[in-house]
Amino acid sequence: MLEVLKIAIASIVSWINFVLIDTYFGLPEKPGVLGAKVIGEKVRDIGGNLNGGYFMGNIVCSPDASAGTLLASICYYLMGIEGGLIAALFVYIGNRLCHDPGYAGTIGALMATVLIHLFSPIIEPKYFIVGMVIAIFSIQGFDHVLASKVLGEIARKMNRTGR
Template sequence: MNEVIGIIIAAILCWLNFVIVDTYFGLPEQSGVRGARIIGKDVEKRGGDIAGGFFQGNILCSPDASAGTLMASIGYMLLGIPGGIIAAFLVFIGNRLCADPGYAGTTGCLTATAIIFLTSFIGLTPEMFIVGMVIAIFTIMGIDQAKVSVVLGKIAKKFNRHARE
C-alpha cells in the first residue's frame, strides 16, 4: 500500500482507538492527579471544555491508551504480537508508578495490538501506526487545545462520561 495513504488510515484508526478507550474508562470524568486538574482548569479558562481539559491533562500526566497505542506499535514492530503484549505489561507498571489504576492503558495497548494485527492483512505496517499515533497525539495536544477540548467534551457527553459538577 502507498505509504502516505497508509499513514493517514493508521492515524485515523489510532485516534479512534485511543479516544474511545480513554473516554470509556473515564478520563474526562475526573482528574487522576493534581497536575491533570490544573491543566483542565487552565484549558477551561482559555475557552475550552472542562471534560476535554481533564482528558488532555490525564493523557499528559500518566500513560493512558494514547501511550499504550504508541508502545504497542513499537513493540509490534520489534517483536510481533508478543511485543504488543509486553508493551501492555510495561504500560501497566508505568500506570501504577503514576498513581493510575491502569485500566485504560492496558486495554488500549491490547486493542491496538489487535488492530495492528488485523490491518496487517490489508498491508498496513506497524511503522505506519507509529507515525499515525504521533500525528493523532499532535491533533489532540498540539494544534489548538481549547477547540479540541470542546470536541472531546462532546464525545465524553455522548459516552455519558462528562465531568461531574
C-alpha cells in the first residue's frame, strides 16, 4: 500500500510540474513546432479544446516539460542529481534540434531534478519514473477530449489561450 501511495504522490507532483511549466511557456497558445497545429485541430474536431490540443501537439512534436521530467527522472535514478542535470542538457539540445523556441523542456528537467532531490528522503526516484509515465498517459493516452478540456481550462486560468 505504501508503494501505491508513493506512486500516486510522484504522479501528482510530476503532473503539476510539467503541466504548469508547459502552460507557463505557452504550449496551449499556438502550435510552436511543426505538427502541433494538426494535432490541435484534430483534437478540436473530435470535440476537444483547441488550446488543450495545441498543448498536446506541442508535447508530441518537441521535448517539452513532460519529456524533460521523464528523462530527468530516469537519469536521476541512474546517476543521482548529476543525471538530472545531464538530462536537462540533453533536452536543451533536443529543443534546439527541433527549432523549438522555448525552454519548457529544459526548465521541466531542472525542476524535476530539484523536486526528486527534495522528495528523495521519502519517495525514491524510481517512483518518479512511474509517476511521470502515469502523468503523461493521463494527458496523451487516456481521453483526448477530456484532457484537452482540462488543459484548456488551466490555460484559460493562467491567461495562456492566445486570445
